[in-house]
Amino acid sequence: xTGVTQSPTHLIKTRGQxxxxxxxxxxxxxxxxxxxxxxxxGPQFIFQYYREEENGRGNFPPxxxxxxxxxxxxxxxxxxxxxxxxxxxxxxxxxxxxGKNEQFFGxxxxxxxx
Amino acid sequence: xxxxxxxxxHVILSEAASLELGCNYSYGGTVNLFWYVQYPGQHLQLLLKxxxxxxxxxxxxxxxxxxxKSKFSFNLRKPSVQWSDTxxxxxxxxxxxxxxxxxxxxxxxxxxx
Numbered sequence: 001x002t003g004v005t006q007s008p009t010h011l012i013k014t015r016g017q018x019x020x021x022x023x024x025x026x027x028x029x030x031x032x033x034x035x036x037x038x039x040x041x042g043p044q045f046i047f048q049y050y051r052e053e054e055n056g057r058g059n060f061p062p063x064x065x066x067x068x069x070x071x072x073x074x075x076x077x078x079x080x081x082x083x084x085x086x087x088x089x090x091x092x093x094x095x096x097x098x099g100k101n102e103q104f105f106g107x108x109x110x111x112x113x114x
Numbered sequence: 115x116x117x118x119x120x121x122x123x124h125v126i127l128s129e130a131a132s133l134e135l136g137c138n139y140s141y142g143g144t145v146n147l148f149w150y151v152q153y154p155g156q157h158l159q160l161l162l163k164x165x166x167x168x169x170x171x172x173x174x175x176x177x178x179x180x181x182x183k184s185k186f187s188f189n190l191r192k193p194s195v196q197w198s199d200t201x202x203x204x205x206x207x208x209x210x211x212x213x214x215x216x217x218x219x220x221x222x223x224x225x226x227x
Contacts, residue, residue, distance in 0.1 A: 004157075033215065042118075042204050042217035043158075056213025090158070098215060099146050099208035100165065105158040 004106035012112045021076045023091030032074040035090040086113045116141045120218035135190040137205030146208040147188040153201045
């Protein structure tokens with residue numbers, strides 16, 4: 001059974017650019033959640049996708065958007081990058097809504113914005 | 115907005131010592147509570163969770179946590195730690211039906227052999 005995978009592992013962008021991060025959920029999981037983890041902080045919930053629909057969103061601006069595909073993999077898109085967007089972005093999948101099921105986390109994508 | 119506080123940022127214990135890590139949250143409604151652990155070089159993984167029922171929940175590796183509603187707390191405990199418990203521990207709260215998740219800032223535990 002393959003776990004949660006994320007790509008790329010590292011990424012460097014400049015302010016104003018756009019970025020797309022990808023996540024493959026664990027087999028049998030229909031829910032993907034995205035988190036931003038700044039250095040020395042806990043993960044901050046960005047949003048959750050359940051069966052291809054956004055189902056819960058944290059306090060992030062609209063320039064953070066996402067998609068979930070029919071195979072339940074997911075993308076996180078961030079437009080107009082700012083320096084403060086530099087962080088580790090974590091994806092987690094679960095066999096149902098994350099509030100009631102165990103989340104399985106991926107290794108993360110380290111984004112640096114210059 | 116909901117917040118989760120972990121007051122112990124870094125804890126150092128000797129093997130066989132008892133552990134208690136504090137977690138407090140600010141939401142007054144129904145909550146689902148979690149403790150996650152990240153061992154060095156590994157992904158975040160679930161230690162234990164509380165949804166309802168018995169407020170004392172047991173997780174993996176001998177960990178347990180107690181939900182005290184009146185204190186808005188969900189402290190993590192282990193009677194006797196091992197060197198292999200060295201890790202970062204995160205408390206998390208889910209607030210249904212909004213399906214939002216809130217993590218604390220984490221507590222780094224170092225166990226000295």
